[in-house]
Amino acid sequence: MVTVVDTVSGNTKRVRHPEKAHKPDTEIQRKPDWIRVKAPTSKGYLETKDIVKSNNLVTVCEEAGCPNIGGCWQQKHASFMIMGEICTRACAFCNVSTGRPTALDDNEPENVAKAVFQMGLKHVVITSVDRDDLDDGGAQHFYDTILAIREASPHTTVEILTPDFLRKSGALEKVVSARPDVFNHNLETVPSNYLTVRPGARYFHSIRLLQRVKEIDPDMFTKSGIMVGLGEERNEVLQLMDDLRVADVDFLTIGQYLQPTRKHHKVMNFVTPDEFKAYETIAYSKGFLMVSASPLTRSSHHAGDDFAKLQAARAERNGLKA
Template structure:
């Protein structure tokens, strides 16, 4: 018997033999980047509660994929213990190979026509007040998966009418009309992450274009001025402080409401290295500056992720808008 340690979850599984199948074969040619020891302020509890198991059973029973698992989110134990999960639609294989991402790259399978209904049912079974729906990049599809996003939104509305819906979409690069399809389905929050500052794009997010992503977020507000918009970045990838501040300005020009900033954590030796572990004090400084620039809501700390506490943050976001309008 051999014990294998998962580098993301740090869980040990005992198996009868070793299967030599790396999670990220597309990254095999990249040089090894040793994984640094995490500082004391980045510590999470291992999952294991009854509610965690119930969430897992609902996800598996509906044949769904979660970004919590695929991205190796450090908050998975906490969220699932409260029956909160973020669903990743359109499969678990991405058409891009971002240097920071723990999702596998390759040629995706065909879309599952039952996924919208299954997602709606899972949301209802979990009794979610707020749900986050994200996806892999599907550059292979004519619309980048926009209609599938819309179908999932409509299925959730049908199965759980009181649930508010947040989408975290790809950039729909060169997919004319895709953004309009998603916005027309009326999610409550439209999120698209910039991920990092523009100087890092060629090495960290080579398939994307920084100013296209800014324009995507700006276009959402043009299509529906009442829709909340949101974006997030990781720090610790080698960015300079002044670059982060300029990124904030770019997002405010696009009238983005909500900014998230979290610490980049390296999934494996083949991924981009952590250049710096940003201190909680530095995160607090970013939060203070972001509020002065006009964001309605800011979440900035080492364990911040786009969907972490998304439901609670949505309530705060609505309250902030009401306060701004004097209501």
């Protein structure tokens, strides 16, 4: 949420997307039966919510309006979003607020590590807003958070989902030096959609970022994800798969785009479960170690279970025991 001033009354009010206030409304389509989920109410969900709030933390589960939050939080799985809840970019698909971010919280790495320990997480996902305002894009903060988790919970595996660090020299190298177990950076959509869907990013920079991770540390697992239903063509998705394989990316996730509000990019179509299955089959044939493709697939959904499968798949490919 961001505080803005009403130019007529002079009063201030809190709004989530001030940068989208003057954009025309688009109709939110009714979701098909295969996408609907129940509202979260379980005891485990409420316990996880309490741990998150008591440590003054932000989760992408809440900020992005993830449909899987009930199931994940019931099992005490959460994806922590560091460096605040205000992003410097205004992507047309994203439900995170855009504006001028606040200063970094120096205690946040330790607070995240404390929550990971309290929840007894075997695998944790750490993501962030874009911080183009910082000289290193927040690379040092990622580094500090990973190391704090390692110290508090040495047996917890760490997956990071990073911004693109566009024009931030040395930032990627700093993050990789902390040796996360999985380095994830999402392409989000096909290149023809970038101008309208992800205007602050550059498709081939993101491809190069993922490729560079493997050049620095060939053993580090890399991962990327996209949404479908944004108007992409099937052949564009297949070309994107090839681009990721050229960068030696191990894991691909594909999920249905869901429109957060009437001010966001509209859903152009709902991809059927059979179409997702076809994408999964093709992706495996192109050489990915792991593929998760379904209407409710999200980048961090089942991340812990998927990491175990990823390790097993690499071991099998290398002819070793998992």
